[in-house]
Amino acid sequence: MAEIQNYTLNFGPQHPAAHGVLRLVLELDGEVIVRSDPHIGLLHRATEKLAETRTWIQSVPYMDRLDYVSMMCNEHAYCMAIEKLAGIDVPERAQYIRVMFDEITRVLNHLLWVGCHALDIGAMAMVLYTFREREDLMDAYEAVSGARMHAAYYRPGGVYRDLPDTMPKYQLNKFKNANAIKELNEARSGSLLDFLEDFCNRFPTYLDEYETLLTDNRIWKQRTVGVGVISPERALNMGLTGAMLRGSGIEWDLRKKQPYEVYDKMDFDIAVGVNGDSYDRYLVRMFEMRQSNRIIQQCITWLRANPGPVITDNHKFAPPSRESMKSNMEELIHHFKLFTEGMHVPPGEAYAAVEHPKGEFGIYAISDGANKPYRLKIRAPGYVHLSALDEIAKGHMIADAVTIIGTMDVVFGEIDR
Amino acid sequence: MDAILALINQNVAPAFGAYWPAVSTTLWTLIKIVCIVGPLMGAVAYLTLAERKILAWMHVRVGPNRVGPMGLLQPIADGVKLLLKEIVFPSRANTGLYLLGPIMAIAPALAAWAVIPFTDTLVLANIDAGVLYLLAVSSLGVYGVIIAGWASNSKYSFLGAMRAAGQMVSYEVSMGMALIVVLMVSGSLNLSAIVEAQRGNAWFFSWNWLPLLPMFVVYLISGVAETNRAPFDVVEGESEIVAGHMVEYSGMSFALFFLAEYANMWLIAAMTSTFFLGGWLSPVPFLPDGFGWFALKCCFIIFLFLWFRATFPRYRYDQIMRLGWKVFVPLCLGWILVVGLWMLSPLNIWK
Numbered sequence: 001m002a003e004i005q006n007y008t009l010n011f012g013p014q015h016p017a018a019h020g021v022l023r024l025v026l027e028l029d030g031e032v033i034v035r036s037d038p039h040i041g042l043l044h045r046a047t048e049k050l051a052e053t054r055t056w057i058q059s060v061p062y063m064d065r066l067d068y069v070s071m072m073c074n075e076h077a078y079c080m081a082i083e084k085l086a087g088i089d090v091p092e093r094a095q096y097i098r099v100m101f102d103e104i105t106r107v108l109n110h111l112l113w114v115g116c117h118a119l120d121i122g123a124m125a126m127v128l129y130t131f132r133e134r135e136d137l138m139d140a141y142e143a144v145s146g147a148r149m150h151a152a153y154y155r156p157g158g159v160y161r162d163l164p165d166t167m168p169k170y171q172l173n174k175f176k177n178a179n180a181i182k183e184l185n186e187a188r189s190g191s192l193l194d195f196l197e198d199f200c201n202r203f204p205t206y207l208d209e210y211e212t213l214l215t216d217n218r219i220w221k222q223r224t225v226g227v228g229v230i231s232p233e234r235a236l237n238m239g240l241t242g243a244m245l246r247g248s249g250i251e252w253d254l255r256k257k258q259p260y261e262v263y264d265k266m267d268f269d270i271a272v273g274v275n276g277d278s279y280d281r282y283l284v285r286m287f288e289m290r291q292s293n294r295i296i297q298q299c300i301t302w303l304r305a306n307p308g309p310v311i312t313d314n315h316k317f318a319p320p321s322r323e324s325m326k327s328n329m330e331e332l333i334h335h336f337k338l339f340t341e342g343m344h345v346p347p348g349e350a351y352a353a354v355e356h357p358k359g360e361f362g363i364y365a366i367s368d369g370a371n372k373p374y375r376l377k378i379r380a381p382g383y384v385h386l387s388a389l390d391e392i393a394k395g396h397m398i399a400d401a402v403t404i405i406g407t408m409d410v411v412f413g414e415i416d417r
Numbered sequence: 418m419d420a421i422l423a424l425i426n427q428n429v430a431p432a433f434g435a436y437w438p439a440v441s442t443t444l445w446t447l448i449k450i451v452c453i454v455g456p457l458m459g460a461v462a463y464l465t466l467a468e469r470k471i472l473a474w475m476h477v478r479v480g481p482n483r484v485g486p487m488g489l490l491q492p493i494a495d496g497v498k499l500l501l502k503e504i505v506f507p508s509r510a511n512t513g514l515y516l517l518g519p520i521m522a523i524a525p526a527l528a529a530w531a532v533i534p535f536t537d538t539l540v541l542a543n544i545d546a547g548v549l550y551l552l553a554v555s556s557l558g559v560y561g562v563i564i565a566g567w568a569s570n571s572k573y574s575f576l577g578a579m580r581a582a583g584q585m586v587s588y589e590v591s592m593g594m595a596l597i598v599v600l601m602v603s604g605s606l607n608l609s610a611i612v613e614a615q616r617g618n619a620w621f622f623s624w625n626w627l628p629l630l631p632m633f634v635v636y637l638i639s640g641v642a643e644t645n646r647a648p649f650d651v652v653e654g655e656s657e658i659v660a661g662h663m664v665e666y667s668g669m670s671f672a673l674f675f676l677a678e679y680a681n682m683w684l685i686a687a688m689t690s691t692f693f694l695g696g697w698l699s700p701v702p703f704l705p706d707g708f709g710w711f712a713l714k715c716c717f718i719i720f721l722f723l724w725f726r727a728t729f730p731r732y733r734y735d736q737i738m739r740l741g742w743k744v745f746v747p748l749c750l751g752w753i754l755v756v757g758l759w760m761l762s763p764l765n766i767w768k
Contacts, residue, residue, distance in 0.1 A: 009572050017656040031576070031734060120656040122647060122731025128476040219648055219730045398576070399657050399733040 006034050009398075013042050017120045017402040020412035024389075026401065033401055036393045038386050043416035051376040055342030056082055056156065059376070064150035066378065067414040070109040071141075072101045073356045074414075075154040080260065080352035081363040082156040085345045088317055093308040094158035095261040100299035101144070101153065102261075102354070103292040104196075107203070108137050109357035109409075110289045117282070117406035118214060121223050126213060133206055136199050143167050143192045156343065157318040158311030163303065165191045193300050200297045207289055214282070224279035228392045228404040231276060238388045241381050242359025243288065244408065247273035247281035254355035266295050278407040317343045342371040358382055358409050380414035449541055453530050461679040462492035468723050475727040502668035507569060510665065514568035519666065519673035522561025526680035529554045533687045534609045536697045536708050547608040548600065551688065552593055555643070558681065559585040562652065565674070566662035577661020580734055581645065581652040587741035588642040588649075594749030595636040598629055598756050599692045602767040612696035614767070621700035626693040628766065631752050633693045635745050637721070640685035642737065644678060646722055648729035649737055656731075682722055683715065690714035 009026045012018030021042040027035040047066060051059040063074040076098060083090060090098075111130040118126035138148040143164050145151035153160050167188035170181050187198040214220045230240065235248040245252050253270045255263040271287035273280025311318045315334035324331045347369040353362035359381025368374040385408040393404050430437045466481065466488065473480025481488035506512055532547040534540040544550060559581060566578020600606060602625065603614035617623025626633040642649040653661045663674050690696060690711060697711040732740070760767060 007572065009576075016659060118730065122650070122656065123729065124472075124647075125476050125727050128478060132477060213728070214730075217730065219732055222736050223730055223733060397733060397735065399651070399731075402656050 011036075011398075011401065017405060019116070019405060019410050021416070022386075022405065022410065022412065024401070024405075026398070028398065031397045031399075033393050033396055033398065036390050036401065038389050040383075040386070040412075040416055043412040045417065047417045048376050048378055051373050053372065055371050056345055056373065057342055059373070060154065061150060061152040064152060065413055066380065066417060067109075067356070067358065067361070067382065067411045068149065069112050069411055070105045070357045071149060071151050072098075072105045072153060073109075073354055073361060075152070076102055077352055077354045077356070077361050077363045078365075079154045079156045080354065081350050081365040082317075082343075082345055084350040084352050085348050085365060085367050086156070086317060086343075087346075088157045088312050088314055090158055090261070090312060091309045092262070093162075093303065093306060094310040096299050096302050096306075097159050097163065097310060098154060099261050099263060099266065100196075100296055100303070101141075101159075103295045103299070104137050104140060106292045106357045107289050107296075108134055110285050110292075111137075113285060113357075113406075113409045114210060114214075114282070117403075117409075118220075120402045120406045121220065123213065123217075123220065126210065129206070129210065133199075133203065136195075139168070139188075140192060140196055140199075143195070155311060155318060157314060158309070160311070162310045163192045167192060167195050193304055196296060197300050200293050200300070203293050204290060207286065207293075211286060215286075221279060223399075223403055224282060224407070225277055226275070227278045227396060227400050228407055229275060229277045230388070230392060234391070235276065238391070239384045240359065240388060241384070242356065243281050243284045244359060244381075244385055244388075246271065247284050248276035249273055254353060254360060258353075260352075260354065266298055268292075268295050278403050281407050344369060344371050345373075353379065356381060358411070358414075359385065361414075378414070378417055380417065382408070382410045382412075382415045383417075386410050386415055446541075450531075453541060454527055457527070457530060457680065457683065458676070460683055461676055462496065464679045464682065464719065465495065465675075466492050467719075468726075471720070471723045472727050475724075496672070499669055499672040504668045504670050505665070507571065507665050509570045511568045511570070514564050515665075516670070518561050518565025518568055518662070519670045519677070520561070521564055522558060523673045523677040523680065525554045525557040525561075526677045526684060529684050530687075532608055533684075533691065534612060534696060535711055536706070537609060537613070539708065540609060543607065543609055545605075545607045548596060548606045548611070551608075552589070552596070555681075555684065556585075556589050558677065561674075561677065562662045565666070569662065569665040571665050573658045573660075573664045574662050576658045577652050577664070580658075581662060583734075584645070584649065584652060584737055584741075585643060587738060588639040588745075591635055591741055591745035591749055592639040592643060594746065594753065595632040595639065596692065598632045598749070598753055599625060601753070601756055601760065602629065604767075608691055608696075612691055612698060615695040616698055618702075620702065621695065624693065624695035624698070629693065629752075629756070631748060633689075635749060636693065637689060637718070639741075639745065640689060640718075641722060641725060642741070644681045644685055644722075646678075646682065647726040648731050650731060651734050651737060682719060686715040686718035686722075687711075689718050694718075 006027050006029050009028055011024035011026050013021040013023040018024065023039040023042060025037040025039065026033055045065070047062050050062060060075055060078060063078045064071040066074045111134050115127035115130035141151050142148045145153040145160065167190070169185045169188050170176070172178060172181055187195055230244070230248045232248045232250050235245050235250060241252070249272050251270060251272050254260070256270055268291040270291070271284045273284055315331065319325070319335055319338050320331040325335045345367040347367055349364070349366045351362055351364045353360050360379065361381055362379035364377040364379065365373050366375040389404065389408070393401050396404065430441070433440050469491070470480040470488070481491040484490045484494045506515060529551055531542045532540065532544060532550050534543070562581040562585070563578045566574040566581065599611060603611040605611060605614065615624045645652040651657065653663065663671055666674065694714045697706050697708060699706045699710055759765060
């Protein structure tokens with residue numbers, strides 16, 4: 001009699017549900033997964049090594065490209081690490097702007113996540129609905145930084161510039177008449193804060209729509225409840241963070257537990273799951289979006305009332321204003337030094353972590369006092385999550401592997417770095 | 418028309434001598450087949466456009482609007498593109514079977530139309546065992562999928578073929594059982610007779626869908642599963658096994674699968690409207706019966722197919738099996754019993 005063997009299936013890297021370039025070698029017994037072996041490195045760009053050969057400031061745009069769906073949060077951790085090393089104080093207004101854009105980023109990330117996760121599970125409408133909302137938030141990115149994705153907006157010591165008073169508007173074109181353009185531009189007639197406030201007022205309704213489609217949907221529940229269960233102990237031991245940890249019922253959120261910037265002044269709740277399955281993680285992330293919306297609203301109110309500087313006046317790290325640079329010798333020297341050799345960060349080491357939409361995103365930086373890092377280590381949450389894949393997916397079916405990859409919210413920019 | 422026939426009888430018939438009756442029957446049947454398959458292929462082509470448009474509207478987007486006015490030439494452009502593309506043969510595929518797969522998929526989807534009554538007189542073959550013919554032919558479609566999946570010699574195709582075999586066989590069972598109830602109440606295997614049996618004086622409430630509501634639902638859902646449409650599209654399951662049995666196919670060989678899927682959708686729609694929605698019968702007494710009603714009912718069922726696709730996530734393979742065997746089959750068996758007792762009781766409405 002012939003010996004019956006399990007067979008292996010190359011799931012990816014060119015696979016619609018591989019979320020980029022995941023190469024997953026599945027060992028299957030029929031449709032049941034016996035072993036899953038994620039291969040990483042197909043998107044490796046040597047970010048950590050590249051950072052060693054660039055000035056501190058030049059690496060900020062590289063951070064955008066790590067997790068390319070939550071750009072500003074990556075920058076945030078990097079800037080915080082430098083600030084910690086150099087002991088720079090960030091102006092309060094800049095802190096509020098950062099918190100607001102961190103939360104905008106969180107909503108951006110979760111919108112993409114819920115859309116793609118639902119698309120993987122077969123509910124194709126979700127992704128198109130969520131991208132409609134992402135469009136508005138990307139416009140906010142564009143308004144502050146000029147780029148819709150890779151913003152490079154945060155700077156060590158603050159943010160690049162203050163929030164704009166006007167929003168970019170739609171122009172008249174041959175596809176839309178004046179009335180349609182006027183309607184589209186209505187929310188954009190004021191400042192960025194007006195635009196965001198309008199979005200925050202609309203957003204909960206959109207979330208309700210998503211929940212109508214998914215939360216009580218029988219098929220959605222059949223596909224997610226009980227799939228990819230992680231016990232709280234295992235979640236801790238495997239080093240999971242973010243929604244992956246909170247979904248298992250452990251109340252751990254850096255924004256609450258180790259508040260950075262002005263999160264301690266914010267009024268928001270964090271959700272925890274009960275069963276630790278994909279459905280709980282879905283609920284946790286949906287709840288987080290509502291809370292992010294609340295935080296954005298609080299930031300808008302504060303930012304309206306409190307004008308002020310948005311970047312530190314320590315000109316060893318942040319460039320002086322154009323005006324003073326042109327009229328003041330000292331400032332001119334600072335400007336010249338900053339734009340030629342860059343900032344010199346005092347020797348030492350620092351770890352700074354933010355509650356990234358995917359989990360704890362940390363930057364460990366070692367400086368030897370030069371104008372570039374001696375060593376930069378990136379702690380990417382997705383990398384840790386992916387390493388738990390084998391344990392989570394064991395015994396599930398192929399279709400569940402797709403659910404589990406989706407629920408982990410992996411993005412290969414940060415995993416392969 | 419008569420003049421043309423007379424002309425043919427005078428000039429062409431003598432050339433065939435005694436074989437003329439056989440030849441003329443064959444020719445005449447072929448012409449009729451073309452008259453059915455031609456418009457059907459048109460309907461299939463425009464169903465792809467309708468699907469893309471309707472899905473687009475449900476997704477708050479525009480859909481194809483570049484080829485021709487409002488995108489109306491899009492299916493033609495797609496067809497031409499697919500015709501011109503190379504058919505790639507994987508080096509380790511079994512060429513003969515690999516080619517046979519798509520043919521086996523589309524042939525039954527078209528052949529089944531022979532017995533579908535478009536109106537009380539307009540039917541290609543008004544045979545008495547129409548329902549049996551339909552069941553027999555439509556179950557052949559799964560061979561195309563299995564052969565294609567096997568011959569491609571790819572793991573994804575193979576998985577798709579295995580899923581297709583399981584799924585289509587299972588749902589044929591519940592479909593067949595739902596039809597048993599229809600046969601019981603109409604007392605005939607002839608499709609025209611089944612439609613006529615639904616004629617009543619309670620407007621559209623006298624059609625089978627209301628008295629046999631559970632069977633209508635079972636049949637409709639089984640139909641969705643039978644055509645491998647969302648939420649039962651695990652055979653293709655693009656986020657799991659990419660495209661299942663079609664993954665290695667390209668150009669026209671792929672298009673044949675595609676056409677077969679959409680022809681099957683029309684077929685299921687036609688069967689559902691024949692068995693449960695009164696075929697060509699008019700829903701209200703003051704309007705005449707006719708082909709228009711049949712077409713309208715088919716379009717309604719098709720719209721449901723598209724609506725399901727836009728709304729629901731995909732079932733997992735084992736959940737589909739559970740639904741088929743553990744829910745639908747017992748439900749059908751129970752309903753057969755209920756309807757049987759109902760027909761024996763004095764409350765029988767199907768006399």
